Amino acid sequence: MAKAWHLVRRPQGLPTIDDFALRALPDLPLEADQLRVRNHWLSVDPYMRGRMNDAKSYAASFQLDQPMTGGAIGEVVESAMDGFAPGDIILHMGGWRDGDTIGLEMTPTKLPADLLAAGMPPQTFLHNMGLTGGTAWIGLLRIAAAKPGDTVFVSAAAGAVGSAVVQIAKAREMTVIGSAGGAEKCAWVKDLGADAVVDYKAGPLVPALTEALDGLGKSGVDVYFDNVGGDHLDAAFALANDFARFAICGMIDVYNDGKPQEMRHLIRTIPARIRMEGFIYTDQFFDCMEEFYADMAGLIASGAVTMRETVRDGVEAAPDAFLGLFSGANIGKMLVRV
Amino acid sequence: MAKAWHLVRRPQGLPTIDDFALRALPDLPLEADQLRVRNHWLSVDPYMRGRMNDAKSYAASFQLDQPMTGGAIGEVVESAMDGFAPGDIILHMGGWRDGDTIGLEMTPTKLPADLLAAGMPPQTFLHNMGLTGGTAWIGLLRIAAAKPGDTVFVSAAAGAVGSAVVQIAKAREMTVIGSAGGAEKCAWVKDLGADAVVDYKAGPLVPALTEALDGLGKSGVDVYFDNVGGDHLDAAFALANDFARFAICGMIDVYNDGKPQEMRHLIRTIPARIRMEGFIYTDQFFDCMEEFYADMAGLIASGAVTMRETVRDGVEAAPDAFLGLFSGANIGKMLVRV
Numbered sequence: 005m006a007k008a009w010h011l012v013r014r015p016q017g018l019p020t021i022d023d024f025a026l027r028a029l030p031d032l033p034l035e036a037d038q039l040r041v042r043n044h045w046l047s048v049d050p051y052m053r054g055r056m057n058d059a060k061s062y063a064a065s066f067q068l069d070q071p072m073t074g075g076a077i078g079e080v081v082e083s084a085m086d087g088f089a090p091g092d093i094i095l096h097m098g099g100w101r102d103g104d105t106i107g108l109e110m111t112p113t114k115l116p117a118d119l120l121a122a123g124m125p126p127q128t129f130l131h132n133m134g135l136t137g138g139t140a141w142i143g144l145l146r147i148a149a150a151k152p153g154d155t156v157f158v159s160a161a162a163g164a165v166g167s168a169v170v171q172i173a174k175a176r177e178m179t180v181i182g183s184a185g186g187a188e189k190c191a192w193v194k195d196l197g198a199d200a201v202v203d204y205k206a207g208p209l210v211p212a213l214t215e216a217l218d219g220l221g222k223s224g225v226d227v228y229f230d231n232v233g234g235d236h237l238d239a240a241f242a243l244a245n246d247f248a249r250f251a252i253c254g255m256i257d258v259y260n261d262g263k264p265q266e267m268r269h270l271i272r273t274i275p276a277r278i279r280m281e282g283f284i285y286t287d288q289f290f291d292c293m294e295e296f297y298a299d300m301a302g303l304i305a306s307g308a309v310t311m312r313e314t315v316r317d318g319v320e321a322a323p324d325a326f327l328g329l330f331s332g333a334n335i336g337k338m339l340v341r342v
Numbered sequence: 343m344a345k346a347w348h349l350v351r352r353p354q355g356l357p358t359i360d361d362f363a364l365r366a367l368p369d370l371p372l373e374a375d376q377l378r379v380r381n382h383w384l385s386v387d388p389y390m391r392g393r394m395n396d397a398k399s400y401a402a403s404f405q406l407d408q409p410m411t412g413g414a415i416g417e418v419v420e421s422a423m424d425g426f427a428p429g430d431i432i433l434h435m436g437g438w439r440d441g442d443t444i445g446l447e448m449t450p451t452k453l454p455a456d457l458l459a460a461g462m463p464p465q466t467f468l469h470n471m472g473l474t475g476g477t478a479w480i481g482l483l484r485i486a487a488a489k490p491g492d493t494v495f496v497s498a499a500a501g502a503v504g505s506a507v508v509q510i511a512k513a514r515e516m517t518v519i520g521s522a523g524g525a526e527k528c529a530w531v532k533d534l535g536a537d538a539v540v541d542y543k544a545g546p547l548v549p550a551l552t553e554a555l556d557g558l559g560k561s562g563v564d565v566y567f568d569n570v571g572g573d574h575l576d577a578a579f580a581l582a583n584d585f586a587r588f589a590i591c592g593m594i595d596v597y598n599d600g601k602p603q604e605m606r607h608l609i610r611t612i613p614a615r616i617r618m619e620g621f622i623y624t625d626q627f628f629d630c631m632e633e634f635y636a637d638m639a640g641l642i643a644s645g646a647v648t649m650r651e652t653v654r655d656g657v658e659a660a661p662d663a664f665l666g667l668f669s670g671a672n673i674g675k676m677l678v679r680v
Contacts, residue, residue, distance in 0.1 A: 054613065233609065252611045264604035271571065271603075273590045273620035275392065280618045282611035 005031055008071035008101030009322050015056050018330060023056070024323040029071065034105055039112055040082035041096065042103040045127040046319070046340040047075035048326040049135060049164075053259045073110070074099035075135055077126045088112065093120060095129045102319040102342045119301060131164050131337035132311050133300055139285045140168035141296050143229055143251035145176075147283045150227040150249070152177040155220070157213065157240055160231035161198060162189035164337035165253060168309060169229045170196045175308040178227075181216045183209070183236060185332050192312065192335055209239035210269075217243060224248070233257045234265050241269035241278065250280040256330065312336030343369055346409035346439030347660050353394050356668060361394070362661040367409065372443055377450055378420035379434065380441040383465040384657070384678040385413035386664040387473060387502075391597045411448070412437035413473055415464045426450065431458060433467045440657040440680045457639060469502050469649050469675040471638055477623045478506035479634050481567055481589035483514075485621045488565040488587070490515040493558070495551065495578055498569035499536060500527035502675035503591060506647060507567045508534045513646040516565075519554045521547070521574060523670050530650065530673055547577035548607075555581060562586070571595045572603050579607035579616065588618040594668065650674030 006029045013023045034040055052074060055066045066072050076099035080092040085108075088094070096112040098104050106112060115129055124133070131137055143165075144150045156173045160166040161182025173180045174197040182193040183202040190201040200216040202209065217224060226248055228240035233255025240250060258265060272278065289296070303309040314334040316325040322340050329338055344367045351361045372378055390412060393404045404410050414437035418430040423446075426432070434450040436442050444450060453467055462471070469475055481503075482488045494511045498504040499520025511518045512535040520531040521540040528539040538554040540547065555562060564586055566578035571593025578588060596603060610616065627634070641647040652672040654663040660678050667676055 237608075255609050255612065258609050264606045265608050266602035267605050267608070268602040270575075270605070271593050271596050273618065274593065274622070275620070277620045277622060277625065278618075279620075280611065282613070282615045282617075284612070284615060287615065 005029065006101060006103040007319060008104065009319075010069055011056060011066045011072055012069060014058055014068070015053075019053065019056060019323075019327060021323055021327070024072075026320060029101065029104055032105055034082055034084050035107075037085050038105045038107050039080050039085050039088055039094070040103070040105050041078035041094065041098060041112075042081050043076045043078040043099065043101065043319075043342045044093075045077040045130055046099040046101075046322055046342060047130040047135065048322060048329060048338050048340065049074065050254055050256050050259065050329050052326065053330075071104070072100040073097050075130050076101075077115070077130060078103070085112070088114070093126050095134065100322055116297075122305075124301075124304070127313070127339055128304070128311070130339060131313070132168055132304055132309055133297065135285055136164035136337060137168045137300055137309070137311075138289055138296055139253055140165050140172055140229075141300060142285060142288045142292065143253050143283060144169050144172055144227070146288060146292065147251040147281050148227045148229065148249040150176070150178060153179075154226040155179045155181070155217070155222045155224070155245070156227045156229065157181045157183075157225045157243075158229040158231070159183045159204075159236040160254075160256065161193045161196075161201070162335050163231060164311070164334070166229070166231050167193070167196055167311065167336055170198050171309040172303065174198070175303055179220055179222060181213065181220070181225075183213075183232075189332075189335055196310075204236070209235050210242050213239050213243055227251070229253060231256060237265070238267050238269050241267065241272045244272060244276045244278050246276050248276060248278050250278060252280060252282040259330070314338045316340050318342065343367065344439060344441040345657060346442065347657075348407055349394060349404045349410055350407060352396055352406070353391075357391070357394060357661075357665060359661055359665070362410075364658060367439065367442055370443055372420055372422045373445075374422050376422050376443045376445050377418050377426055377432070378441070378443050379416035379432065379436060379450075380419050381414045381416040381437070381439065381657075381680045382431075383415040383468055384437045384439075384660055384680060385468040385473065386660060386667060386676050386678065387412065388592055388594050388597065388667050390664065391668075409442070410438040411435050413468050414439075415453075415468060416441070423450070426452070431464050433472065438660055454635075460643075462639075462642070465651070465677055466642070466649070468677060469651070470506055470642055470647055471635065473623055474502035474675060475506045475638055475647070476627055476634055477591055478503050478510055478567075479638060480623060480626045480630065481591050481621060482507050482510055482565070484626060484630065485589040485619050486565045486567065486587040488514070488516060491517075492564040493517045493519070493555070493560045493562070493583070494565040494567065495519045495521070495563045495581075496567040496569070497521045497542075497574040498592075498594065499531045499534075499539070500673050501569060502649070502672070504567070504569050505531070505534055505649065505674055508536050509647040510641065512536070513641055517558060517560060519551065519558070519563075521551075521570075527670075527673055534648070542574065547573050548580050551577050551581050565589070567591060569594060575603070576605050576607050579605065579610045582610060582614045582616050584614050586614060586616045588616060590618060590620040597668070652676045654678050656680065
């Protein structure tokens with residue numbers, strides 16, 4: 005019998021394990037336009053925190069006492085949907101569960117057979133070839149319009165999105181400064197090719213970022229890719245070059261608390277003519293999907309873009325994996341292997 | 343003998359009268375490519391506060407113990423410069439003084455004789471046809487790309503820039519909510535055509551702006567024109583519609599203090615996909631000068647755009663007029679009549 009995580013309580017601040025319950029799903033016969041799926045990989049992503057609130061946002065709120073949803077890679081076990089056959093490996097939104105019957109509302113998509121045959125691991129479509137890689141690519145190249153020669157600062161550079169930003173930027177001949185917390189993550193970001201790394205746990209960001217820029221002979225930041233908000237964003241304002249572009253992807257620092265962000269350098273928006281823009285992957289993705297897939301598959305094939313995975317085993321581990329995103333437990337992409 | 347205000351001390355926080363001294367200028371013979379000018383009108387503008395700091399910015403710092411500069415309307419008394427003759431009325435940057443000999447570095451420009459002959463007061467080129475009107479027009483129409491039907495929120499709507507924004511937006515069939523401090527200013531903003539006015543001195547901004555939007559049957563703000571920063575900017579983040587555009591023109595709330603801005607709603611940048619952009623009039627002006635002059639002269643001639651002037655008399659009054667900008671002493675454009 006398949007099991008799914010249900011949201012049983014809306015979290016106040018940082019979620020806890022008691023906000024979730026793993027419950028058996030009813031064993032229903034397959035209806036027309038449905039697939040029976042066994043999941044292999046589940047994605048946990050910071051954006052899901054917003055869906056746990058009962059607030060208007062771009063993504064609908066999770067309903068209490070209903071199965072949660074999220075990106076997943078599964079195998080079709082039984083098909084009553086045109087174009088799908090048992091054995092197909094699909095990307096779909098019926099995550100947070102080990103399997104289920106799903107319909108079109110879960111947007112099942114077959115993974116490209118040629119890439120799988122060439123050895124691309126299917127879970128790549130949950131990171132570099134999917135939400136996190138696409139977010140990195142769109143934010144850096146479309147929203148921030150980063151170009152060769154730019155100096156790029158990226159926060160949470162050891163995360164799934166940030167590590168993709170570092171590598172795409174390096175492949176495009178930009179200078180890259182990443183921030184990460186602690187020696188191990190910083191070393192990995194450097195290994196990814198970052199020109200400098202700032203350890204945000206080691207001290208205040210403005211002096212650290214200033215030192216990194218000075219060490220590279222750079223006057224300031226042309227592009228900031230924000231995954232964190234708070235002090236990171238403020239440091240980017242402090243050290244932005246004229247006409248800098250900020251792509252605001254996430255503010256993991258402030259998802260769980262209602263505290264105000266104290267911005268000391270926001271006023272530099274005016275003299276430096278900074279453009280800051282928030283974006284959502286799904287707004288942009290379908291406009292540039294083909295270009296993204298072709299470009300990213302090439303970057304992966306050439307070895308220019310890699311990914312480290314932090315894997316938790318078993319559907320039971322999903323909430324723990326999710327909570328780990330907020331304590332920095334992941335290097336690269338956090339995944340659940342079912 | 344002509345006299346000019348000199349900056350004699352760099353202000354800490356809010357400037358005081360003791361930071362300035364009115365000193366006689368040497369009586370020099372006119373050199374080639376110079377004009378001898380008698381000033382009639384001097385402009386004081388919030389951006390001048392930034393020039394009083396010894397910090398890198400888009401405009402060079404004022405030098406200590408040197409005459410300050412700023413927009414002025416004067417009359418040519420004696421000319422050694424091609425294209426200028428005694429009696430010409432000019433716009434130039436040799437303000438903060440009653441007269442002087444000036445060269446090309448003060449960018450003297452003859453005012454359009456046809457508009458003066460048609461009765462346009464020359465000081466209009468210090469507001470609606472100049473820096474403040476141009477800033478309003480560029481920020482609203484170019485930076486924020488506001489279009490008919492948009493809901494526009496403008497802070498400091500009783501100021502020189504803000505009052506121009508209100509009127510241009512109404513002429514373009516937008517819905518406009520202005521903020522101002524106190525009943526007199528609010529009444530004037532309403533007279534200008536604003537659909538609703540928020541008195542920021544009467545209580546917190548988020549509930550007041552919510553009520554104003556509700557009263558107009560609007561879901562939120564499509565365009566925010568910021569002259570203030572701080573709580574005003576935060577309220578705009580709180581109540582922005584999806585894909586809202588913020589044109590950041592000024593942050594008069596924070597020019598004089600080093601206190602951080604506490605932003606509770608900045609995170610809405612992401613779910614609402616807000617684009618915020620800082621801009622400087624002089625970056626944009628020469629690209630769109632002809633279009634601006636033609637459009638604004640038409641709006642003024644039709645009565646769609648007017649201006650109230652708060653006038654101080656005598657060159658002696660310049661610092662007091664300038665300081666008044668930070669205590670809300672002006673309705674509309676603050677000017678010094680020499």
